Amino acid sequence: MSDWNRPIIEEFRANGGKVGGPFEGADLLLLTGTGVKSGRPHVTPLGYLERDGVLFVFASNAGAPDDPAWYRNVRADPRVTVEIGAETFDGVALPVDGDERDRIYSLQGERVPAYAEYQRQTDRVIPVVALHRASAAGRAWALGDELARIHDDLRGRLADLRAEILAVPDGRAARAPDLGRRLREHCVSVCDVLGEHHDGEEARAFPRLAARFPGLAPVLARLRREHVQVTETRRRLLELVEDPGDHDPARVRAELEGMIGRLEAHFAYEEEQLGGVLNAVGPLWRSGPPELEARDGAAG
CATH class of the missing domain: 1.20.120.520 (nmb1532 protein domain like)
Structure with a gap:
């Protein structure tokens, strides 16, 4: 984890998913994927949106021109661990495309205006990623x-x-x-x-x-x-x-x-x-x- 993320992650885990400072009150989760180059676990705090029981995260990289490392990791290996509140579960991270991507990103931009600004700052289409639970109880095509x-x-x-x-x-x-x-x-x-x-x-x-x-x-x-x-x-x-x-x-x-x-x-x-x-x-x-x-x- 980076020096910037380390205290956020430690505070999140010590307080059941709650953090203070600039992220106080924000919807925040921890996503652990596998590093493409290192092969080691890579933990990233991310803002999320929940809709119909599915968690969505956004590869905004604060409006930078390149996709963040965590997104490149899940594109290579979608198996992830998600920590949200006091809960931890195994999941699968899959990008959302087309109209569904646009709808979800627009909703997040309305809830958290910073995300709308991130998209204005970059020429790339910021990816939206759905975090599915590894268990598929009741899901079609399981x-x-x-x-x-x-x-x-x-x-x-x-x-x-x-x-x-x-x-x-x-x-x-x-x-x-x-x-x-x-x-x-x-x-x-x-x-x-x-x-x-x-x-x-x-x-x-x-x-x-x-x-x-x-x-x-x-x-x-x-x-x-x-x-x-x-x-x-x-x-x-x-x-x-x-x-x-x-x-x-x-x-x-x-x-x-x-x-x-x-x-x-x-x-x-x-x-x-x-x-x-x-x-x-x-x-x-x-x-x-x-x-x-x-x-x-x-x-x-």
């Missing part, structure tokens, strides 16, 4: 929630596979002559859904996110590396269930638990890093990426 539903369906399929394959070490295989068939059915179901889901992400969702938010590159790179590992896991799962009776029961159990643990960790990381972003950008994509649509019951 693609992050749809991603979680697909993962939950896969978790259920993996649980069924675990229950069936553990029947072998438990000694029940002799009483279940169709066990091998059921295991293959469960495994093919899991592997097919995983393959379609990840192929769609690689072909469509990840390139779109990378193009719009270059700051997400490390997250997408990790997910792509994990997709390679998941492909190997799918191959090994199919191999494991071809004839479970031919394998040592303890090794089958250990391998299966390890595979399922890696898959669940992958699902959890993707939901944590991208769920909120997908929830926020969903309405802007108009038609949902095919990889996040319900398919073969994947999201049912």
Whole structure:
């Protein structure tokens, strides 16, 4: 944080979001994004306008000719933390364009005339940024929630596979002559859904996110590396269930638990890093990426 912002931030946090001096009585929040160059958290106090439960902030830079650093940061990586009053929440910062941008900025200029003056001082169109909560309860086109539903369906399929394959070490295989068939059915179901889901992400969702938010590159790179590992896991799962009776029961159990643990960790990381972003950008994509649509019951 800059020397100018430091005392404002400290006073804000010490007094439940209230500050004195030139900002006394102002609607003020703290926005934490990730520095484009440093990769470290970058905290900025900003004036805001609230409309219909959405917070809007303004990249005025006091009328300077260049966009402020915090705006460049959220353009690269929209994942932010917002502090308002005594509340802190994870959010997604997305610019507002066109008539909606003009309407919101005009409202702020009427409430706080300094903002109207900032726009008069510069040739650039001062950006307006909406801060969406990462949780999308009740919101249409909640693609992050749809991603979680697909993962939950896969978790259920993996649980069924675990229950069936553990029947072998438990000694029940002799009483279940169709066990091998059921295991293959469960495994093919899991592997097919995983393959379609990840192929769609690689072909469509990840390139779109990378193009719009270059700051997400490390997250997408990790997910792509994990997709390679998941492909190997799918191959090994199919191999494991071809004839479970031919394998040592303890090794089958250990391998299966390890595979399922890696898959669940992958699902959890993707939901944590991208769920909120997908929830926020969903309405802007108009038609949902095919990889996040319900398919073969994947999201049912």
